[in-house]
Amino acid sequence: MKLAVIxxxxxxxxxxxxxxxxxxxxxxxxxxxxxxxxxxxxxxxxHDFGAEAGRCARHVPLVSPRSLAALAAHPLTAARLAGSIALHQGREAKFAAKSLALLPAAMRLGQELRDWGADHIHAEFAGHPATAAWIAHRVSGVPYSISCRAHDIFRSQRLLEQKFADAALVRAVSTYASRFLAEHVPGIRQQDVAVIHSSVDVSAITPSAPPPPEDGFRILYVGSLQQRKGVDVLLKALAGFDRPGWQLDIVGDGPDRAKLEALSAQLGLNDRVHFLGQRPFGEIDGFYRAASVCVAPSIIGPNGRTEGIPNVMIEALAYARPAISTNVSGIPELIRPGETGWLTEPGDVAGLTAALTEVHDAPEAASKLAWKGRALVEREFDLRVNARRQLELFAAARKGQAPQGARTVTP
Known part of the structure; x- marks a missing residue:
């Protein structure tokens, strides 16, 4: 199969x-x-494990002689697409401008994929990648699919109806997202959406017992440092966490790092909170194994920006680490209270402090939930099962046999 991923x-x-x-x-x-x-x-x-994928990467410049030539070669198609973007996305000027800016480059991409003999186009995220796939499809005739994850569908639904109507397959990473699409996008039924979770390579992660209590209570956050991740809530919760010997490792970077470092200092936590920046995945493995608990305190950020199901929580359970997250989007499909972890309400500082206290005070019970979480990840979030299912659906779309009415949930 010749597959283009955007x-x-x-x-x-x-x-x-x-x-x-x-x-x-x-x-x-x-x-x-x-x-x-x-x-x-x-x-x-x-990351080192993805080096081969990096060698397949190609940039699509927005403006180039080839993109302008593609625009000139398909004036009627360009006019129809531009009109549809203006009509359906025009009230959101920023989104519409970006979509229109993509038009020449995506048309050039369509020509390139047609000449290459592409079998399928897959857009990762329903925003700009899906817009590019939609335009490229109109030029090339190559079938395409869309993965819907989180803010790409929650922030705005304008133009989704048009992109979904032409797609051979729409995939969501959670049942919550499939239900949201059915409720907010005309023409989409929940059964039209294939639910395939984001996944981890379960076979490559050997779970282990957490470190003994005498080694201290190590809390781990892995992810970007921006408002929707709720790291400020975690810091505030730790200001009220009165158990001894804890430390927090924050692995990641982002626009809010300086604010969070200032908040940590203001709360008097600097000697226990370590901002470690971005790290390659090979190093992150060590952080998971050293962790007593992993936390993803997600909230709903500005303009509806929020999570799908945080990959770091899937990873935490794959390592059999106790996991605490929030009742946002599809997270309860993974973190199930009393079954696989702890779930608090977004922004609930006291609730997060209480969950941390429970994990700290009852490590054996916490570990039992974490092992149940590992079993859930093996059943529903296994990379090789879910990636192969995607390939099966891409192949079916190539043959014109991937009707949107066949909803698939990972076993």
């Missing part, structure tokens, strides 16, 4: 879930091209 940015340190899928596609013998709409991100880490 992303907005590459590499992106936090998007290991995409990188892992790409590696399974390559292992399966797929002839892969990875197109990124923004220039190569030199400030991000390309």
């Amino acid at each position: 992303v907005t940015e590459f590499p992106k340190t936090t998007e290991t879930f995409i990188l892992r899928d790409l590696m399974v596609f390559l292992e399966a013998g797929v002839d892969l091209r990875l197109y990124h709409l923004a220039p190569w991100r030199n400030d991000q880490i390309l």
